Amino acid sequence: MEKTHRVVRGPMFRSRAFSVLKTLVLCHALAGCSRRAEPIVLAAVGAWHLPDAIPTRRGIELAVEEVNSRGGIHGRPLSVVFWNDSTEGVRAVAIARELVADKRIIGVIGNLNSGAMLAAAKVYDGYLPAVSPTAVSAELDGISSWVFRLMPSDSLFTATLAAYAGRLGTRAGIIHDNNSFGRGAADVFQRNYSGRVIGVDPILPGSKVVEPHVTFFRRSGADLLFVAGGDVLGLAVAEEARRQDFRGAILGTDTWAFIDDLSPAEGAYVAMRFSINDRRPEVAHFATRFRERFGSNLPENGFPAFAYDATRLLAAALLREGPSRTGVRNYLASLRGSSSIPGVTGPISFLPSGGPATRGFLMMRVTKGALLPFEVPRR
C-alpha cells in the first residue's frame, strides 16, 4: 500500500510548481481567448501518463472538437484542461480541491480510476458535478448526488450476467482469481444465479493450475463454468476445458477483451459493457471518426467511447443550463428513465445512486478467435 505522497510523473504535470505554472499559462491563454470569446472550461482527471489512457483522452478531444466545430456552447468555445491524478487518492483529493476552488471549472470528466473517484467524490460533493466514464466500483453508488458514472459497476454487471447464465444451464461451477475482484464477482454470481452452484474454487492469481478444478466440475456435470478473473485465468480455463472436451458453456468477463488470441477459447461466452463490434450504427460511426481523426482503431474495451459520451453529456448540460455548476448537476440528475439522451455507448440516464440506469452488457462469443456479438441483452 502506497502511503506517501508522490510527485505526479505524468506527461503534463510533473510537479506542483509546474502545475502552478500551467495554471498561469492557462490563465494567460484564457485571458487571450477572452478577447474573442471566453471559453467554458471542463477538467478531465485521470492517469493520463499511462499508455492505456491515451485513447481515452482522444475520445474527449474528439468530442470537444465536434462541439466547438458546431459553434461551441452558445458561441463560447468548450475547453478541457487535463489533470493527472496518477490513480492516487491523495493526489485526486488535492486536485479536486483545486478544481472546486477554481470557479472557471464548470464540470469534471473523471476521475477515470475507481479508487481516485472514491477519494475525490467527497470533495466534489455539493460543489462540482463530475461524470466518470470508466469508474466501476460499487462503492461509488450513492457516494454523492454530484457524482455520476457511465459504466455499470462490477456487481451490477456480474448480477446481470448471472441472470443471463441461468439460460445456459442449471449447474454452474465458479473458478475465480483469489483476489478482491474475483471473490466479489464469484459472490455476486452465486447470489444471482438461478441454478445450482456446484463449487466455488479460488485460484492463485497468475496460476494456470486449473486442471483439478475443471476436471471436478466436468465430472460433477456442470452445465457452465463462470470464470471470474483476468485473461490468464480465462485462457487457462478455456484451454483446459477444451483439452478435456468440456461440453458445457464457459462464461468470461470483459477482461478477456485484452486477450490477443482467443482461439483456445473458441465458443466461450464473454460479457462486455461495450464493444467496438456493436452493430449499432452510432458505434460504427464513432469508430470511423476516431480512426480518421487519430489514425488508430478503437481499443476493444471501448473506453474512448465512454469518455466521448461523458464529454458530450456535459456539453449538452452546458447548452441547456449555461455555465453553471448547479445547473449542470441538476440537468444530469434529471436524466432518469425515458428522459435519457443517446450516446455512442447507448442511451444515457442515471439511477438515484449516480450509476447508469440503462446499461446492460453485450454478450459476445469467441468465434474463430474473435469476439463477435452473440446476443445483446438489455435490462
Place this chain on the structure above:
Amino acid sequence: MRRNFRLGRFNTVRTAVQVVSGVGFVLLVTLTVAGWQSQTRMIESIKRTTREFQDDASLTSQFASAVAAELRAGTTFITRPDPAAEAQFRAAGRRARMIYEKLDRKSGRTADEASLIAEIQNHLGVIEASYSTARRLVQLDRSAEAEAQVHEVGAVAEEMLVEVDRLTSMQVQNIGVVSSRLQEETRRRAWIFALMLTIAGGLAILVVRQVLRTISRPVELLASHARQLSTGIFSARTEAAPLPAEFRELAETMNHAGESLRRLGLMQDALHESQKTEMVGRLAGGIAHDFNNLLSAITLNVDLLLGQLQPENGGIEKDLTEIKVATSKAANLTRQLLALSSRQVLKPVVFDLNSVVRGAETILSRLAGPGIEIMMQLCPGNCMVLADTGQIEQVLVNLVVNARDAMEAGGRLVIETRRVDAPQDEGLNPDGGSGAQIALSVTDTGSGIHADVLPHIFEPFYTTKPAGKGTGLGLAMVQGIVRQSGGQIGIESIQGSGSIFTITLPEVDSPAIEALPLPIPPPTGAGTILLAEDDDSIRALVRKVLQRNGYSVREARNGAEAVRIFEERPGEIQLILTDLMMPVMGGRELVGRLRPLLEQSDAAVLYMSGYTAEVDVLGGRLDGAGFLAKPFEVDALLHAVSEALRGRRRARDQILDAGLQGNG
C-alpha cells in the same frame, strides 16, 4: 537628568494598576486555558492512540486466530469433503479476510507493517487456493497430489504464522515507539508550557517592577522632600511634571508648602531682626534723651567756660577741651546707637552718588592705608539718589574701614556704582520700591566672612575683631542708615577670597539740590525767642547763651506754658525753640496748638531733641531745617537759631505741613 516615571501612556498610577491587572488576568486566563487545552488534547491523543493500538492489537490477534481457524478448517475441508466442511472453510476464510480488510484499512501504518500484512494476505490467498485444489484432488481420488499440495500449504502456513508473529512484534515495538513519542511530546509540551509561564512571569516581573518604580520612586522623592522640609530646608523642590498625576499633585502641594515655609522663615528672621533693632533702638532712644541733655549741659558749660578763660589759664583750657572731646565722642556713640535703629534725624537731599564717592576718595584712601589699592568703577552719567549725604559718607567710610580690616596683608578695594533693577521681593522689604536702583558696591580681596558669621554681621554689638578694636556697631549702623534711607544692603562673601557689600538706593529723576551754605555765625542776634525746655539746667544754659548773643528769651517749662505765652504775645515771638519731649505737652503738640496763630505770624519753629522718636513721626526728615540735635555746642545753637530765623517763613511752612500730616 529629567526622569519620567510614567508608565507608557498611563499617567496615573490607578490606570496603570488597572491596566496591568487586566492584562495580567487575561494573560493568566489565556495561559491556563491554553495549558488546559493542550493537556486535554494530549490526554485525548494518548487515549486515542492507546485505543487504536488496542484495537490494532486486538485485530491482529483476531487475525491470527482467524488464520489459524482457517487452517484448521482447511484441514477438515480436505479430509472430509462434505458441504458442511466446505461451508466452514469458506466462512473461516471470509472471517480472516474481513479482519484483514480492517487491518489493511487502518491508516498510519508503517511501510514494514503494510508490506507484512500484504504478504500475509498473499499467503492467505495461496493457502486458500491450494486447499481448494487439494480438496478437488481428494475428491478426484488423487491423494498423492493432494498430500503434496497440503504439504506445500503447510510450509506457506508456517511462514504466514511467522509473519503474523512478526506483525504482533512490530505492533508491540510500535507501541513502545509511539509511547516514547507520546512521552517526548508530553515533555515537549511541558517545556513549552514552562517556557510560556517563564516568559509570562518575566513579563509580569518587568511590568510590576515598572509599576513599583512608578510608585516607589516618586514616594522616595517626596519622602526626601518631606525630610528636607522637616529639617528646615524650605528651598527644597521636587520636579512634579514627570510624576504620575496623584504624585504630581502631592509634589506641587509640597513645593507650595515649602515655598510658604521659606517665606515665613524669612519673615520670621526679618521680624526677629526688626524686634532686636527695635529693642536696641528703644534702649538707645530711652537713654539718648536724658544722656544728650546731660551732654548738652556739659558741652554748653564747657563752651561758656572756654569763652571766659583768660590766656594764662592754658592748662584749664586743655582740660576743658579734653572734656569737650570726650563729650563729643559720647554724643557720637549715642548717634551711632540711634543710627543702627534707624532713628537718626536725616537731612535727605537729591545728590549724585558718584560725586559723593569721588569727593570721599581722598579720605577713603587715607583710611585704607598704603597697602590697599582703591579702584573706582562709577556708572556713566549721574546716579541721583535721595539721602543724607553725610550719612552716606558715613556708610562708605564704615564699609571701607571694614574692608581694610579684612585685608591686613593688603589687597584691592573696588568701589563701584551701577544701575540695577529693583531687587526682587524676598519678604525682607515688603515696601521695597520698584524701578531703577543705584547700587553702591564695596568689594575687597580680604579674608572673606565665614558662612556661620554672615547671618550675624548686621547684628548690633556683634564683632569678630579683637576686644577694643571694634564696637560691633559699624555694620549695624550702616544697615540702619540704608534702611532709613529707603534702600537695602546685601553681602556676598567667599571665605578666603573676599566680600562684596552692596547698597541699593532708589534712583530719583530730579536735579541735585544744592545744600544751603552755612552762614557765618553772627556774634549777636535779635528778636524774641520762646524757649520751651523741661530740663531746667538746659533751659537756663540755652537762655544764657541766647541772651549773651543779643536775643530776648521767654521761657516755658513745657508746651502748655509755651502756648499760653505765645497766645498772650503772638506778635512778639519770632522763633519758637522747643524740645520735642516734655511733660504735659511736647513740642509737636505745641506747634499743633499754635497752628492758626503761626499761620498769621511769621514766627519760625526750631525743634531740639536728644531723641529722635519724636522726629520719626515727621518722617524722620526735616529737610535740613528746624531741628537741633542734642547735645549741641554753643556755635551749633547759634547757627541753628540764626538759620531758623533767616528762613523762618520757609521753615515755618514746612513744619506747618508736617504738623498737619502728623495731626491728620
